[in-house]
Amino acid sequence: MRYELYYWPQIQGRGEFVRLSLEEGGADYVDVGNDESAGGVEAVQGWLEDAAAVHPPFAPPFLKAGATVVAQVANILQFLGPRLGLVGDNPDHALWTHQLELTITDIVAEAHDAHHPLGAGRYYEDQKAEAAKRAHEFREQRIPKYLGYFERVLANNPQGPEHLVGAQRSYVDLSLFQLVAGLRYAFPRAMKRIQKDVPKVVALADAVAARPRIAAYLESERRMPFSEDGIFRHYPELDG
């Protein structure tokens, strides 16, 4: 099965959560938006604008797997999990893994709102004062609350704190790595403080980065840099 990932080119964005699972799962995939020979951004746009599509995505990323088209990061990962061996086969584990992934979806949306509290329709430069207020709450209250939650999940995992679910890595471990990487990029000063209180989260993120396939991916040209066009943006004035 050759998977086709459709996402905007040149940014990690929400597509990166899918890329990490495809990479760790050793999947054969094409990153359509970044691959002109596969259609590039026009192909992404084409799918979004297809007025006759029976299962139209609301927004990228979406994944084509044969005749199936799936959108929404958490739903894509839930779909890929069993196919790529990235989730336990116990139904309780599948449900719990997805629940944790949806919690990551929530903080990712908040990370975006930290620099765009008035909406995505205005430039950051036109909402800097409001972003400073929203980012303050995000940094001081929301990041510690979310990462503290994942610390508790790790501490309470009966199979040990090396993984969020069960005794082996699942797609949500990869997503937690990406969340921590993005927060470290966007809020380096705040994260230096916050990370002291969540050692298990930090250890998991670092262990994911060291996994052979992930390490190779992070070294490759396929891993695009974080930037101020993505979700996690480093504006020093928003860091604590």
Add this chain to the structure above:
Amino acid sequence: MRYELYYWPQIQGRGEFVRLSLEEGGADYVDVGNDESAGGVEAVQGWLEDAAAVHPPFAPPFLKAGATVVAQVANILQFLGPRLGLVGDNPDHALWTHQLELTITDIVAEAHDAHHPLGAGRYYEDQKAEAAKRAHEFREQRIPKYLGYFERVLANNPQGPEHLVGAQRSYVDLSLFQLVAGLRYAFPRAMKRIQKDVPKVVALADAVAARPRIAAYLESERRMPFSEDGIFRHYPELDG
């Protein structure tokens, strides 16, 4: 199976999406937060604060079904769907239904941000000017974009525009009803305009309201009123 729904008392909030499915599915359930004899708000709080919980919810609502505890609205509905006959048994339908539900999750979060753009930590009164800007974008761009998307999904459903997925009602039809009801409450003037462009969405919402079990529920005391403590809030100054 007696289901236990845990959510804050006296508001519809995100819990309402779960209530509607429990009602339409004819489930035996207790709404713990609203039922002092079942433990009330202290029971909700107790679960959230249980430091030893193996599957702790990040936030309400969450549902107990025997030994299983599930959180995140879309995940709860995905769990309940097959149990209450509220989703097709074709795996493609399950995936697509969940994808649409996650898209509703996204607009619900934006509906909240329309009155709290600077974060939930400040009172609305302390962010009225910013809310006016965010609500303008939500009203003029986001609501039409989301409802226009669901209109297209209905128009393109090969089984007809009466349902979002397949030929029978699923949990996401119920959720679309609740979304439309909430938007009508919060933005009556804007919705009067917007609804003209999405007749199939309006017809679906009205058909859901007329389903016997839903109609009975909406008439009952179990249906709490919308209010300015919930997600959908009517502040006339935010309506267009």
